[in-house]
Amino acid sequence: MNRRDFFRKSLQAGLLTGAAAAFPGIYGNYFEKTSRILPAAFDLVAVKGGEADVMFDEAIKALGGMKNFVKQNQKVCLKPNVGWDVSPERAGNTNPKLVSRVIKHCFDAGAKEVLVFDHTCDNWRRCYSNSGIEKAVKDAGGKMISGDTENYYQDVSVKSGKRLTSAKVHEVLLDSDVFINMPILKSHSSTRLTICMKNLMGVVWDRGYWHSNDLHQCIADYSTYRKPDLNIVDAYYVMKRNGPRGVSVDDVTTMKSQIVSADMVAADAAAAKLFGMEPDDISYIKIAGAMGVGKKDLSSLNIKRIIM
Amino acid sequence: MSGSFLRKIRIIVSIIFFIPTTFLFADIFSLVPPSLSNGIVYLQFVPSVLKFAVLLSFSSFGFIIVLALTILFGRVYCSLICPLGTLQDFVNWIRGKIKKRNKRRFEFLKEQKLLRISLLLIPIIVFVFGSSLAINLLDPYSIYGKFAGNYFRPIMVGLNNIAAFVSDRFKLYAVYGYDLKAFILIPFIITTALFVFVVVMSWIKGRLYCNTVCPVGTLLGYVSKFSLFKIVIKNEECLSCGICAKECRANCIDSDNKTIDTSRCVMCFDCLTNCPTNGIVYDFSFRKQQSNNLTIEQSKRDFILKSSLFLFSLSTIAAQVKKKIIVTKPSTKPVFRKNAVSPPGSVSIEKFNVKCTACHLCVSACPTQVLQPSFLEYGFLGMLQPRMDNIASFCNFECKICSDVCPTGAILPIDLEKKKLTQIGKAIFVKDNCIVNTQKTDCGACSEHCPTKAVHMVPFEGKLVIPETRDDYCIGCGACEYACPTKPYKAIYVEGNRIHQIAKKNVEQKKLEEKINYKEEFPF
Numbered sequence: 001m002n003r004r005d006f007f008r009k010s011l012q013a014g015l016l017t018g019a020a021a022a023f024p025g026i027y028g029n030y031f032e033k034t035s036r037i038l039p040a041a042f043d044l045v046a047v048k049g050g051e052a053d054v055m056f057d058e059a060i061k062a063l064g065g066m067k068n069f070v071k072q073n074q075k076v077c078l079k080p081n082v083g084w085d086v087s088p089e090r091a092g093n094t095n096p097k098l099v100s101r102v103i104k105h106c107f108d109a110g111a112k113e114v115l116v117f118d119h120t121c122d123n124w125r126r127c128y129s130n131s132g133i134e135k136a137v138k139d140a141g142g143k144m145i146s147g148d149t150e151n152y153y154q155d156v157s158v159k160s161g162k163r164l165t166s167a168k169v170h171e172v173l174l175d176s177d178v179f180i181n182m183p184i185l186k187s188h189s190s191t192r193l194t195i196c197m198k199n200l201m202g203v204v205w206d207r208g209y210w211h212s213n214d215l216h217q218c219i220a221d222y223s224t225y226r227k228p229d230l231n232i233v234d235a236y237y238v239m240k241r242n243g244p245r246g247v248s249v250d251d252v253t254t255m256k257s258q259i260v261s262a263d264m265v266a267a268d269a270a271a272a273k274l275f276g277m278e279p280d281d282i283s284y285i286k287i288a289g290a291m292g293v294g295k296k297d298l299s300s301l302n303i304k305r306i307i308m
Numbered sequence: 309m310s311g312s313f314l315r316k317i318r319i320i321v322s323i324i325f326f327i328p329t330t331f332l333f334a335d336i337f338s339l340v341p342p343s344l345s346n347g348i349v350y351l352q353f354v355p356s357v358l359k360f361a362v363l364l365s366f367s368s369f370g371f372i373i374v375l376a377l378t379i380l381f382g383r384v385y386c387s388l389i390c391p392l393g394t395l396q397d398f399v400n401w402i403r404g405k406i407k408k409r410n411k412r413r414f415e416f417l418k419e420q421k422l423l424r425i426s427l428l429l430i431p432i433i434v435f436v437f438g439s440s441l442a443i444n445l446l447d448p449y450s451i452y453g454k455f456a457g458n459y460f461r462p463i464m465v466g467l468n469n470i471a472a473f474v475s476d477r478f479k480l481y482a483v484y485g486y487d488l489k490a491f492i493l494i495p496f497i498i499t500t501a502l503f504v505f506v507v508v509m510s511w512i513k514g515r516l517y518c519n520t521v522c523p524v525g526t527l528l529g530y531v532s533k534f535s536l537f538k539i540v541i542k543n544e545e546c547l548s549c550g551i552c553a554k555e556c557r558a559n560c561i562d563s564d565n566k567t568i569d570t571s572r573c574v575m576c577f578d579c580l581t582n583c584p585t586n587g588i589v590y591d592f593s594f595r596k597q598q599s600n601n602l603t604i605e606q607s608k609r610d611f612i613l614k615s616s617l618f619l620f621s622l623s624t625i626a627a628q629v630k631k632k633i634i635v636t637k638p639s640t641k642p643v644f645r646k647n648a649v650s651p652p653g654s655v656s657i658e659k660f661n662v663k664c665t666a667c668h669l670c671v672s673a674c675p676t677q678v679l680q681p682s683f684l685e686y687g688f689l690g691m692l693q694p695r696m697d698n699i700a701s702f703c704n705f706e707c708k709i710c711s712d713v714c715p716t717g718a719i720l721p722i723d724l725e726k727k728k729l730t731q732i733g734k735a736i737f738v739k740d741n742c743i744v745n746t747q748k749t750d751c752g753a754c755s756e757h758c759p760t761k762a763v764h765m766v767p768f769e770g771k772l773v774i775p776e777t778r779d780d781y782c783i784g785c786g787a788c789e790y791a792c793p794t795k796p797y798k799a800i801y802v803e804g805n806r807i808h809q810i811a812k813k814n815v816e817q818k819k820l821e822e823k824i825n826y827k828e829e830f831p832f
Contacts, residue, residue, distance in 0.1 A: 049826035085706050115481070121757060121791075123676045123704050125338070130706070149485035152476070175479070189765045190752025190773070207753075208793030214749040240820055242761050250819040256826055273831045283750070283771075298832045305830050 043301040044261035044270060050308035052236040052258065053101035059232075059260040060105055062304045069230050070178050072110035077176035078102065078142065079228075081184050081199050082118035082133050084245050085126040091237035091252045092245055093127070094184045096136035098234050098258075102182065103140035114142035115172045118202045121245075124148040145172050153205040160291065161221035163213045168205035173226070181228035181264070185235040185271045187243030187251075190215060192282050194244055195271045196231045196264040197223045197293075216283035223264055223293045231267045233259040235274055265294025266301055273298070311580020314590060318387050318577055325351075326394040332713075333456035333672045334464040336486050342712030345673065351389050353524045354447040355715030358440070358663050362717035375531060382532040382539070386518055386525055386574040391456075392448035393518060393574065396510035400557055403511055412554035416562045417513070419569055420520045428526040438658065439689035440718075444666040446523050451506065453667030454499040454681075454692065461672055462488060488677070490700035495681035495692050514557030519572040529571035538593040539573055539580070541566045546587030552579035561588075641740040643797060647804035648685035649696035649733040649784055652703070653711035653722040656807040657686060664718035666692035670710035676701040678786065679710060693718075696732065698786030698802055703732075705759035705785060728759075731809040733784030733802040735763055735777045741799035744774040754788035754800045760814050763788045763800065775800065780812040 045062045047055040060066055070076055080094035088096055103114045116137045120127040128134040128144055137144045146152065153168035173179060183199035190211075191198055197219050201207050210218035235257040242251045257274055261267040265288050269279035279285045279296055289296030328348045332340055340348070346367070349355060356370035374385045386393045407413075431442035444450055465486050472485040509516040518525040532538075541552075543566060550563040556579055560572035579588050647657060651670065654660035671679045671694050680697035682690065694710075696703060711722045722730065735754075743751040745768075754775050755763045762781035765773035775788075777800070784802045792798045 046830050046832075048830065085704060123707075126675065126704060126706065143481060145481045146484035149472075149487050151473075151485055171476075172481075189755040190750050208795070211751045211753045211793040212743050212747070212795070214747070215751060216749070240822075241817065244756050245759060247759070247761050247814050247817075250817065253820045253822045253824065255824060270830075270832050276831075303832070307827060307829075 041302075042304040043263060043295070044259065044266050044298075045304045045306065046270060046274075047258045047260075047306045048308065049256055051256075052095045052098040052234060055236075055256075055258040055306075055308065056098055056101050056105070056232065056260070058306050058308065059258060062306065063260065066105040066109040069180070070106050070109040070111050073112045074110070074177035075175065076106045076111045076114045076178045076180060077173045078106075078114055078116045078137075078180045078182060079118065079173070079199065079203055080116065080133055080182040080234075081186075081194075081202065082127050082131050083121045083202060085122035085130050086246065087130060088132045089237060089249055089252065090246050091184060091186065091239040093131035093133060094182050095234045095236050096132035098232070098236070099133055099182060100136040100140040102180065102232060103137060103142045106178075106180075107141055111178075114140075115145050115176065116142050117145040117147040117170055117172055119147035119170070119205065119207075120202075145170075147202070150205050156225065158221055158225045160224040162217055164210065164218040164221035167222060167225070169226070170203050170205075173203050178230075179226065179228045181231045183231070183233055184237075184239075185233055185255075185275060186239040186246075187241050187275075189243065191219070191284060193268075193272055193275060193277060195233055195268040196228070197268055197284055197288060200228075216287055219284040220287035220291055220293065223288050224291060227262075227264060227293070229262060231259075231261055231264050233267050233271045235259065235271060238275065240275075263294035263301075265289050265296050266298065269296045269298055270303075311577050311583065311590070315577040315581045318575065321388045322394045322397065325389050326391055329391045329452075330456050330460060332669060333453055334460040335672060336461065336464050336468065338673070338675055338709075342673070342709055345669070345713045346715070349449070349669065349715040351385070352449040352715055353385060353390075353528075354443060354449060354665055355667065358443075358665065359715060359717035362663060362720065368717065374528070378528050378531045378535060380536050382535045382537060382570065382573060382575045383525070383528045384575050385528055386515070387576050390448050390518075390524070391452040392506065392522075393515070395452060395455075396506065396515060396517065397557070397576070399507050399510045400514060412551065414514055414554055414556050414559055416553050416556075416564075417516075417559040419572065423520055424526045424529075427521055428523045431523050435662065438662050440662055440665050441689045441691060443523070444664070444692060445502065446521065447665050447667075448518070448522050448524060450665040450667040451499075451502050453669055454495075455503045457668040457672045458496055458499045459503075490677065490680050490697055492681050492683065492697075494683040498692060499681075514559060515572075515574050516559070518574055519558055519560070525574075526571075529573075532573070533570050535570070536593065537590060538570055539568055539575075539577075539588060539590050540593065541568060541588050542586065545585045547585055549584065551582050551584065552588050555579055555582045640746070641738055641797075643738055643741070643801055645685075645801060645803055647733075647806055648682060648690075649698070649786065649802055649804035650686075650808075651679060651694065651696060651710045651719050652708065652727045652730040652732050652783075652808070653714070653719040654732075654808070655720065657690070657804065658806070660693065660718055661686055661690040662718075663716050664690075664693040665716055666694070667715065668692075668694060669713050669715060670694055670719060673709050673713045675707060675709060676704050678703050696784075696786055696802070696804075698789040699798075700790075702757070702786040702790040705787075729783065729811045729813060731783050731805060731811040733786075733804040734779050734782050735784065735788050735800055736803050737763075737775055737777045738799045738801070739774070741794050741797060742774065743794060743799070744768055744772055748772065751793065753791040753793055757787035757791040759783075759785065759787065760811070762811075762814070781814045783811045 045059040084092035086092040106114050134144045157166045188194040235255050238255045239246045268285050272279045350370040359368035434442040471483040475482045506517045553561040553563040558572045558574045560569040650660045678701040679694040682695040708727045711719045760781045762778045766776045768774035786802045788800045
């Protein structure tokens with residue numbers, strides 16, 4: 001980081017902290033918690049060739065360890081993709097082995113508790129259990145929370161949203177100090193690909209509104225509201241077609257990859273390339289890039305590439 | 309054995325049957341596995357008869373056991389096993405607690421033989437002609453099921469949600485909230501009416517429902533006339549005090565003439581308990597059997613004939629009504645569903661209408677709550693039977709619990725792999741209502757949810773993609789209809805198959821065989 005960058009980032013952080021105080025309501029102090037400047041050496045880490053959990057060990061090491069993201073006694077909210085009632089090898093949901101390892105890192109960094117939820121598409125109990133994620137979370141000492149009833153979701157306003165100006169967001173996310181987004185890279189029938197930003201559709205209640213009000217714009221709009229502190233893109237098993245649910249294991253290829261970044265747009269752009277698509281072909285990445293959510297242009301980033 | 313001992317056994321055993329049966333209908337946590345559920349309702353008479361008629365297997369011998377028990381011990385089904393019977397006893401008990409002074413309130417009533425036999429024959433005749441409507445309105449187990457599902461289940465949900473509210477307040481997240489996804493008013497009203505009818509009768513006259521209306525009661529009643537053990541009055545010990553008659557909730561003891569109408573005795577043993585001497589006992593029926601006077605007079609024949617004709621004519625009216633039902637209302641384009649969607653395993657709507665007694669056990673067991681009571685969606689003769697309500701939810705691809713729990717064989721047990729290819733309906737796309745067409749933005753919620761990709765996205769204008777349906781792969785699960793966000797009317801809906809079909813397995817795409825070199829550099 002050069003001197004100019006340092007000034008710019010400090011200024012941005014200051015503005016954000018100041019702006020946070022201007023927001024009324026219970027969640028007014030919210031941005032304060034999240035607007036940390038990442039001291040990480042890299043903007044993005046890409047890993048390839050190992051097991052999902054081992055690749056994460058490498059990635060987080062490159063980012064200076066989980067301690068850079070989770071501080072002593074903090075509450076961590078983890079949002080994997082648990083949308084579908086399918087088994088792990090169908091690649092419809094985030095790899096449970098990876099979820100378990102991430103939780104372990106959080107606790108090692110001193111997290112007070114790790115709460116995990118998703119607003120599932122299929123029946124939530126079946127998704128939680130058949131994805132293997134519920135067991136993985138419990139075994140790692142985390143807690144799996146229901147996202148199935150509306151009263152868990154609180155109204156928030158999305159200030160910079162163009163089409164999505166308000167949303168109902170799960171209280172576990174709103175109450176947490178650290179938010180870790182853990183999507184799985186998949187083909188997607190309506191948005192072409194689902195990665196980081198698309199995964200955040202699982203933290204809100206009314207997805208129908210997004211679908212009926214310019215889906216891509218809404219995805220980009222929401223990503224301005226609460227940026228995850230860390231995004232971990234699981235690309236171990238990748239559903240190359242018939243996503244997001246998939247028809248059978250025949251749709252899945254084993255890519256043994258992973259992308260980790262604090263910047264959702266960068267992570268989505270890199271994951272799209274990994275999948276074999278251009279970021280600009282996915283409208284929400286393009287829109288979010290233009291809205292300044294993150295950096296879509298990978299050549300401007302400091303990327304750590306690890307091949308195991 | 310003393311009378312009070314028999315009475316205690318009766319109370320304990322009836323509770324042992326009553327509580328698990330009730331819990332089945334309020335089990336919002338899916339705690340009871342289908343195998344156990346089958347065991348709990350195994351002895352329920354009407355479901356077992358119907359299932360036997362379909363399957364002819366040991367899995368549905370329950371009714372034979374009940375008949376055997378009746379031949380041995382009398383109508384013990386009515387006092388021990390039947391949940392509606394136990395409920396009526398409970399109503400009686402409450403009344404006794406409230407009106408203590410008026411405790412001994414029953415009196416001998418004349419048997420309404422004509423009514424009883426008619427109400428036994430009508431369901432059978434209607435059933436033979438292809439509808440279980442009469443059974444569905446008269447079978448005590450099915451009435452109780454409807455009642456428990458409609459009342460105890462919401463109570464359970466309420467209690468759960470209070471607990472969830474408290475636990476969430478303290479951020480414990482120990483109990484999770486439960487949403488009832490649909491409330492269908494008219495079936496609820498009909499259920500309430502049936503329930504009030506039974507409760508009022510039992511409040512006033514004890515087991516009057518069981519002894520005048522209930523077809524199972526009538527059938528088992530006449531069987532019990534020949535039973536080995538019976539309640540009998542011992543002339544030499546009886547003081548003719550009439551206490552037994554006043555205690556008899558079945559109104560079947562004529563203390564003046566010292567006779568008992570065994571066909572109406574529900575084996576509650578209250579008479580034995582209260583008899584000051586040993587004038588009334590539960591004993592071998594040594595006495596000569598009374599001849600059963602079953603001759604039906606001409607007027608009675610007329611009555612039965614006319615009432616069945618009446619029911620048949622109603623079915624014709626229903627056939628007219630059915631065509632006009634609007635399930636989903638017009639958005640810009642009106643959408644009509646011609647046929648309701650019946651659950652996988654029910655084979656065809658006709659078969660389903662014959663076998664389903666609308667006990668709503670499947671409605672309670674369905675984890676996604678897609679099964680909801682119908683009103684006239686299946687027509688008049690299929691009233692109250694469960695249908696797939698894709699507005700409330702959709703059928704989980706990997707689930708077949710309804711077919712596992714169904715006690716009557718209306719939803720036949722089905723192999724999961726077979727269920728995944730059973731087409732209960734077909735998705736129909738209404739382009740004029742679709743967001744991609746009307747707003748020119750991406751949507752595709754329907755295709756996202758489709759488990760077989762029968763609904764897939766095809767190129768539309770510019771870079772947009774729009775849904776296309778493929779009947780061959782569609783199984784009619786309704787995920788597309790549920791997910792479709794067009795409000796208030798859907799752009800894709802499932803039209804029920806009157807006869808279920810077999811869908812093709814979606815194998816158009818070969819297994820992906822990408823050679824990945826894990827040592828290769830990243831594409832960025």
